[in-house]
Amino acid sequence: ASGRGRDIPDADMVEDPSEVVVTAKTKGPRPVFSFAIPRAAMADCARLSFDKRAKRIELWCKPGG
Numbered sequence: 635a636s637g638r639g640r641d642i643p644d645a646d647m648v649e650d651p652s653e654v655v656v657t658a659k660t661k662g663p664r665p666v667f668s669f670a671i672p673r674a675a676m677a678d679c680a681r682l683s684f685d686k687r688a689k690r691i692e693l694w695c696k697p698g699g
Contacts, residue, residue, distance in 0.1 A: 671693070676682075679695040 676693070676695070679693055681692075681694040683692045683694075684690075685692070
């Protein structure tokens with residue numbers, strides 16, 4: 635699953651008894667999402683696009699590159 639939302643429930647899925655659910659009464663700080671890609675790893679990439687409205691970054695590269 636991608637994003638931060640919950641997965642769609644699967645009727646055949648067995649609940650995991652070791653699963654832990656964490657709740658809080660106060661809201662914490664906003665998460666900071668960051669990553670670094672070395673220039674050499676981007677050698678086979680053709681395009682990098684930013685979609686601020688959708689809050690999405692896309693990196694287009696050759697498969698297996």
